[in-house]
Amino acid sequence: MKTLKGPAVFLAQFAGTEAPFNSLEGMCKWASDLGYKGIQIPTWECNLIDIDKAAESQVYCDELKGKVNSYGLEITELSTHLQGQLVAVNPAYDTMFDGFAPEAVRGNPKARTEWAIDFVKKSGTASARLGLNTHATFSGALMWHTVYPWPQRPNGLVDMGFAALAKRWLPILNHFDEQGVDVCYEIHPGEDLHDGISYERFLEATGNHARANLLYDPSHFVLQQLDYLAFIDIYHERIRAFHVKDAEFNPTGKQGVYGGYTDWKDRAGRFRSLGDGQVDFSGIFSKLTTYGLDLWAVMEWECCIKSSEQGAKEGAPFIKKHIIEAATRSFDDFAGGAIDEDYLKRILGI
Template identity: 35%
Template sequence: MCQKAKDFGYDGVELCCWGDHIEVEKADQAYCDERKALLKKYDLQLFAISNHLVGQCVCDNIDERHKNILPPHVWGDGDPEGVRQRAAQEMIQTGKVAKQLGLDTVVGFTGSSIWHLLYAFPPLPQTMIDKGFEDFAKRWKPILDEYQKMGVKFALEVHPTEIAFDIESARRALEALDYHPAFGFNYDPSHLGYQHVDYVRFIYEFADRIFHVHMKDVHWSDVPTTVGVFGGHVPFGDHRRYWDFRSIGRGKIDFENIIRALNTIKYNGPLSVEWEDSGMDREAGAAESCEFVRYSDFAPSDIAFDDAMQKE
């Protein structure tokens, strides 16, 4: 994988905590040092680690789907509350692993006990939504407190199925946590664009809370389709879908204005390519995405244009 990443043209990687890239339960200091040495061998940097799958289970309504995404020691006997508690402990351990790797950011999901209430029928009282945000705060504040002690931040990827999936729910998540300093966002425009959320405004709204950036593209149809924004229970890549992820530069996301906005807020973190295009060879997509991001990114000016015409 390291050789491929280097050949594709990348400066480094963001490693996930599933499979065998980073195994949280095995990751003592020696393990972490070995990973860093391997990356150094290929002249690659490590920018962040991600633990979306375990993070999802901290707040979710646990069922058989979660067994397939969790390591056995977190799933245990499958008792929902036990799974949530073990997932919380695993997320704290993930923060410790990040620290051992010399990182200050963990990227992931939070899960949500109220996502299934997205479409409010039968009608639901607002108190049910209130309780969902209260549950989120109760379960994540202890994790975030530990992160703060370690000097590590958690970057939630704002995303459907999470407690925050648009601008307003992201704002409410921050409020629920009393603006905890260890909590912020992994900015990924693809999850906002097809919802018709103003994804450039998101950057300005949460300028001090964008801890990480995923560069990912998405396409949505300009004409009515047989499958709407909710996905129609058809798989990604199906031609009937209203929206689908695309290789970077082949969808509708306006990366020009995203880079300008990130420069304006003085974001200087990584631009991490997340690639999900069901209709394209992934190695070709990885290479062209790296080239696209390098072309799209540029340093901000340190002088206003008009200033160049001013006399001393």
């Protein structure tokens, strides 16, 4: 068994234009003062990291890492959730996802995809320079508009979709393999990798690539009504990153999983601040510890009711309370010691 690391915080939902959230130093002090021990850095926040520099300069990476360490923090992972999304975008979503891309490639899906692939690769290089071995991202989606289809999906569409998705990701996965870094896909509605079955289809399409791994976030499984504890039992060998995020699902006679296009606060399924939802974190931390997973417990905060200030303040002690110090010996080890075969035979009467 192994003790999880943490508490840590994903900076994406807190970064902004006002101090202390507009600089790496400011956010490091803020996170450290709240009791966090690690930060997950969103690569699209240029005030926090310059990926071009990080991919090219070891000196820059050493200085950036030194800044973080000076506040008693470690970098848990870099995140390319937005850029990973742009690796694969169905034309139905071009207009909405263009906002994630630089102006130079907007309105040009081919150039946008090439930019995204290059950016994610650079992030793999930067991760290696920073001494990281895991990276958080999204898969993107070519088939999401057919997830609950009418008319029905034509034969061969899903196979072709996963083959096309794998074709875009294989050069990235191979680059990350050269860097010694795992790609951790967050399993998430809106992505082609949104549950265990879709992940397995993608994994098969990549030839079971050793770097195509998982970021485990139970909140998205609550909203799908998927057994998130059994997911750990099935996929623990592939889980390499962990978002601690809460959610609840309260269906009514009027709405269920799909939410009726209502705002987040009015949906049957919605994200909540840690401890305010329905996720069994005690069960999750127990399973992750039992399987000996070497993970950072990283809070991702999203809540439509509670303020981000309160959510951030409560997050660190919540995670700290759930981290289990892995046992170094069995509680019933009083009968232990070297094996004495004659003694064992006498007990068995043989």
